[in-house]
Amino acid sequence: MLRLVLAALTALILAAAPAQAERIKDLGTFQGVRPNQLTGYGIVVGLAGTGDDSLEYATQAMKGVASRFGLNLPAGINPQLKNAAAVMITAELPAFAKPGQRLDITVSALGKAKSLRGGTLLMAPLAGADGQVYAMAQGNLAVGGLGIDAADGSKLTVNIPTSGRIPGGATVERAVDAGFASAPYLTFNLAEADLTTAGRVANAVNGALGPGRARAVDAVTIEISAAAGAEARTALMGQIENLPVDPADAPARVIVNARTGTVVINGAVRIAPAAVSHGKLTVRVDEDPRVIQPAPFSRGRTEIEPSSTIAVEEERRPMFDFRPGASLADIVKSVNAIGASPADLVAILEALKQAGAMKAELIVL
Structure with a gap:
């Protein structure tokens, strides 16, 4: 009981904790500054x-x-x-x-x-x-x-x-010219394309340097106007890369590794109203051949008579339903309740995707 109480308190603390801002330097790199x-x-x-x-x-x-x-x-x-x-x-x-x-x-x-x-x-x-x-x-x-x-x-x-x-x-023996000192703009490229994050990075730079200094060109690139010269731009880049930014939430994704059976579901996955029934059908065939002996003095031969028994067993598992907006915790709880294996979980997620009840990208490695 104490373990359950501690787990519940931990979940409440994590749920109440605000999302931590990331530094701009952790979201991408400046163009030309690379190995x-x-x-x-x-x-x-x-x-x-x-x-x-x-x-x-x-x-x-x-x-x-x-x-x-x-x-x-x-x-x-x-x-x-x-x-x-x-x-x-x-x-x-x-x-x-x-x-x-x-x-x-x-x-x-x-x-x-x-x-x-x-x-x-x-x-x-x-x-x-x-x-x-x-x-x-x-x-x-x-x-x-x-x-x-x-x-x-x-x-x-x-x-x-x-x-x-x-x-x-x-x-x-020779240095590589990064080219950032002579470029018309400082160009910052995000590691992962995201329109919302690009806009937030541009807003953070404008908030620190003044309006109009940065603009999001696309989902990856942010152009920042800067004075010419390597010394001035190096100092400006050092200031920009330490600015805090709240990146956008990751897209809803379900990652399935078919070789290892690993399934990873991120917290953005939501399930529309759906009912799922997942059962297991087992067919067993038992062979029990019998030896038949002929009657005495009948000139008969000993023969083997085949005898097969076929049994069908279907494990009954209850149907469970997802309410509107079911979260990752609801999915895990429902799947664990029926004792589904990783392979069963993959089959359930694929069926939910085909039924249109899971609005998430399903990636199979």
Whole structure:
């Protein structure tokens, strides 16, 4: 009883608590202020015989590395590179990153290397989508996986030994111009399109900076007039992103994961008047064959006579109804009352959607 009283008091407190405002910085980002992906190709050396062996593009890369140090391998000779592996390197260049700053990088085997444990990445350039080099990578790998091969062919693999990270393994060589300092307006983009939220963000900015400074262009974009210059705009952006805004309620959605049976219903879902009856029909067939023996001295044969019993059992579950405007708590309470499984709940929700009694978006993952 005490547990029920505490649960009821908690529900009342949560229901009475006002909705908490969100900061503008948590609702989206300014245009141009974003990270950029970098990729590169390199060679990892120092492996304990777990490299790419004679992989063609690994040997070509090693010849290129050797030539940078004045060592030219004879034509037609392909070294056995069991201690080296060709790898792809990925990194994320944060906004406003400056030359000399360090980046964490991820190194992944490209070919048939069995493990990168104990390897060292040789200096490799990291390029952006425009083909320009923005960082240089090099360092010793930290590999969390482990792979072991025995002489009889048995194998043991723990996690992923063909991928590792190098904390601070890349150095930024070129900065990316965000472009916000020279743009006609400061442009703020919401993470999720919503006309109501866009209007509220524009109103919050106008309330803090003065009328007419911001306008909602569409459900995502808010344009804000600002003085030219990176210094003035940086200070203004810092002021804007900390303004509180009450975002609009999320659209009514029901999310169904068909693989795991997980059903998530947000608080905006409402049910129109509807009656639901959900039963379970079980058909059982029992086979009990009998052995028939012939009479003595009758020259008969022993036979097996089939004997089947079919039973039909239908579990009776009461019908329940939803009153107008039934909320999430009403749905959960009614479904739990009949003992419905997640699969049954999905069937009920789909039927309510088809009947037009549930005005919500049904998303099946």
